[in-house]
Amino acid sequence: MDAITQGNTHHLRDAARQARLDIRAGNWQSLTTGMAPGIVQGNLVMLPRDWAAEFQQFCRLNPKPCPLIGMTAPGDPRVPELGDDIDLSTDAPMYRVFRDGELVDEVPDIRALWDDDLVGFVLGCSYSFEDALVQSGLPMRHLENDTKVPIYRTSIETAPTERLRGPMIVSMRPFQPVDAIRAIQITSRFPNVHGAPIHFGDPARIGIDDINVAEYGSPVDIRDGEVPVFWACGVTPQSVIEVAKPPFCITHKAGHLLLTDRLNAEFAVL
Amino acid sequence: MDAITQGNTHHLRDAARQARLDIRAGNWQSLTTGMAPGIVQGNLVMLPRDWAAEFQQFCRLNPKPCPLIGMTAPGDPRVPELGDDIDLSTDAPMYRVFRDGELVDEVPDIRALWDDDLVGFVLGCSYSFEDALVQSGLPMRHLENDTKVPIYRTSIETAPTERLRGPMIVSMRPFQPVDAIRAIQITSRFPNVHGAPIHFGDPARIGIDDINVAEYGSPVDIRDGEVPVFWACGVTPQSVIEVAKPPFCITHKAGHLLLTDRLNAEFAVL
Known part of the structure; x- marks a missing residue:
C-alpha cells in the first residue's frame, strides 16, 4: 500500500470512527446511508445464546442473503474483528426490540437490555457492493432517484434449520x-456482501408477481x-426471525447500520 | 503442482502432441472438435507482412472477438510460445487459401505456399471456455444436440483500422x-478465449432479427x-478479412484447428 492510498484509507477509517463516536454518544439517531464512504456497514442481529448456534448455522447455509462478517462472544458486545472499539450495545443509531416476535420498542441504545445471554451478529450489506458498482461507473436507478432500493419477497426457499426457515428476500436494480x-x-x-445476483430477467420466475409493487x-x-437484476438481501434473516418468533431479539432499524473500521475494498476476494 | 496433477497435464500434452504429429503427417484432415481435451486449440490467420501490423492492431482493439494468443516472426512458421515444435504451415488439418478475398483452394498443408513474406496469427477459441463451462457442470444445448454452436452477425461494429472493419460475429448458448x-x-x-459474454436476452438489441436463423x-x-447468451466469436476476424480482400490470406478451415501444448486451465486469469 503506497503512502497516498494509506493516507486515504486512514482518512476513511477516521471518518467512520468519528461517526461511530457521534452515534455512541447519542448525537446521531438517523440513517447511516452515505456516511463514511468506502467503509463497510453492517446489519445487526442479537439473539439469546440458545438461538445463536442455530442462527450461525442458518447463515452458513444461506451465505448469499446472510453473509456473516462478525460475531460476538456470548455476553460480550465487542466485535474486534470489525473495529477495536466497536460495541454492539451502543454503536447503531437505532435499534428495534422484539419479544416473542413482536416489535416492542425502538431505542437508540440497548445497554440496559444487553445481558450475558446475548450473542451479536454482524451481516454484510449491499451498500458495500453498490460502492464498488458506483466506483466502476455503473449508475443505479434508486440512487439517481434518491429512493431506497426496491425489495421483494421471492418463492425461493432458504435452506432451513430446525426453527429458522422462510423465503429469500431480494433487492432489484435494473441494468x-x-x-x-x-x-x-x-x-x-x-x-x-451478498455477492453475485441470484437471478435476472422475468420476475415471475422467482415468484415476484408485480415488479411495480415492492x-x-x-x-x-x-x-x-x-x-x-436481483441480489439476495439482508432483510432475509430479519424476515425469517420474525416468523420464528424467538423469545427475545434485537436488530438495527432498517438503514440505521453499524459503521465498522473495515474498507469495502478489503472485502474483495479478487 | 502436485504429482497427480502434473501427471495428468503431461498426459494431456502428450495426447495433443501425438494428434499434432498425425495431423502434420497428413493422417488426420478432419475436425479437431473434442480432440485432446483440456488443451487450447487455436484459430489461424496468415497474412502478408504488409497486413500483419494492421491485423495485430485490429486484434488489440477488438480483444473479445480477436484474442491473439500467438504470432510468428515474418517468414517463420513456428510459434514456440504455444509449443516447441508447432509449425503453422503443416499443423492444422485443413487450410483455406484466399487470393484477393476469393477462396481459391482448400489444402491439408501450406508448405508450398509459405514464404518469407507471411506472418501467422493464432487466436483463442471458444472450445477453451466451453471446456471450463462443462467442467463446472453447465450443460450446453449444442453439445447435447451434437451440432455446431449457432453463430450470428450483429449490428455491433468492431473498432476499425485503416483497412479492417465490419460487424462483430457472436455465438449463442441458451441458459x-x-x-x-x-x-x-x-x-x-x-x-x-473470448472472455465474458457481450450480451444476453433480446437478440434484436444487437441486430439479430431471427434467432432461429443462424x-x-x-x-x-x-x-x-x-x-x-451471446459471446464474441472468432469468425469475426475471418469475416472482416473476407471483406477487406487482402491480396493473399490463408486461414484454417472452420473446426480444423491448431492443437497447442497449452492447457485451457493455464489461460484462466483468476
Whole structure:
C-alpha cells in the first residue's frame, strides 16, 4: 500500500470512527446511508445464546442473503474483528426490540437490555457492493432517484434449520444487459456482501408477481432494453426471525447500520 | 503442482502432441472438435507482412472477438510460445487459401505456399471456455444436440483500422438465468478465449432479427425460462478479412484447428 492510498484509507477509517463516536454518544439517531464512504456497514442481529448456534448455522447455509462478517462472544458486545472499539450495545443509531416476535420498542441504545445471554451478529450489506458498482461507473436507478432500493419477497426457499426457515428476500436494480454482465463480474468479487445476483430477467420466475409493487423501498422504472437484476438481501434473516418468533431479539432499524473500521475494498476476494 | 496433477497435464500434452504429429503427417484432415481435451486449440490467420501490423492492431482493439494468443516472426512458421515444435504451415488439418478475398483452394498443408513474406496469427477459441463451462457442470444445448454452436452477425461494429472493419460475429448458448450468471463468472476468467459474454436476452438489441436463423452452425431451441447468451466469436476476424480482400490470406478451415501444448486451465486469469 503506497503512502497516498494509506493516507486515504486512514482518512476513511477516521471518518467512520468519528461517526461511530457521534452515534455512541447519542448525537446521531438517523440513517447511516452515505456516511463514511468506502467503509463497510453492517446489519445487526442479537439473539439469546440458545438461538445463536442455530442462527450461525442458518447463515452458513444461506451465505448469499446472510453473509456473516462478525460475531460476538456470548455476553460480550465487542466485535474486534470489525473495529477495536466497536460495541454492539451502543454503536447503531437505532435499534428495534422484539419479544416473542413482536416489535416492542425502538431505542437508540440497548445497554440496559444487553445481558450475558446475548450473542451479536454482524451481516454484510449491499451498500458495500453498490460502492464498488458506483466506483466502476455503473449508475443505479434508486440512487439517481434518491429512493431506497426496491425489495421483494421471492418463492425461493432458504435452506432451513430446525426453527429458522422462510423465503429469500431480494433487492432489484435494473441494468442494460452489457452493464448487468459487468455488475455480475463486480459483485462476484464481494461474496461477503451478498455477492453475485441470484437471478435476472422475468420476475415471475422467482415468484415476484408485480415488479411495480415492492415489499420495502420504492419501485424504480425499468427502461427500454433494461433487465431487472436481483441480489439476495439482508432483510432475509430479519424476515425469517420474525416468523420464528424467538423469545427475545434485537436488530438495527432498517438503514440505521453499524459503521465498522473495515474498507469495502478489503472485502474483495479478487 | 502436485504429482497427480502434473501427471495428468503431461498426459494431456502428450495426447495433443501425438494428434499434432498425425495431423502434420497428413493422417488426420478432419475436425479437431473434442480432440485432446483440456488443451487450447487455436484459430489461424496468415497474412502478408504488409497486413500483419494492421491485423495485430485490429486484434488489440477488438480483444473479445480477436484474442491473439500467438504470432510468428515474418517468414517463420513456428510459434514456440504455444509449443516447441508447432509449425503453422503443416499443423492444422485443413487450410483455406484466399487470393484477393476469393477462396481459391482448400489444402491439408501450406508448405508450398509459405514464404518469407507471411506472418501467422493464432487466436483463442471458444472450445477453451466451453471446456471450463462443462467442467463446472453447465450443460450446453449444442453439445447435447451434437451440432455446431449457432453463430450470428450483429449490428455491433468492431473498432476499425485503416483497412479492417465490419460487424462483430457472436455465438449463442441458451441458459437459465442462474446458470447464465455462473457462465458469466466462469468465462470472465478466460479473456484470451473470448472472455465474458457481450450480451444476453433480446437478440434484436444487437441486430439479430431471427434467432432461429443462424449465419453458421445450427440453431438450438431456447426453452421456457432460458435466455440466449451471446459471446464474441472468432469468425469475426475471418469475416472482416473476407471483406477487406487482402491480396493473399490463408486461414484454417472452420473446426480444423491448431492443437497447442497449452492447457485451457493455464489461460484462466483468476
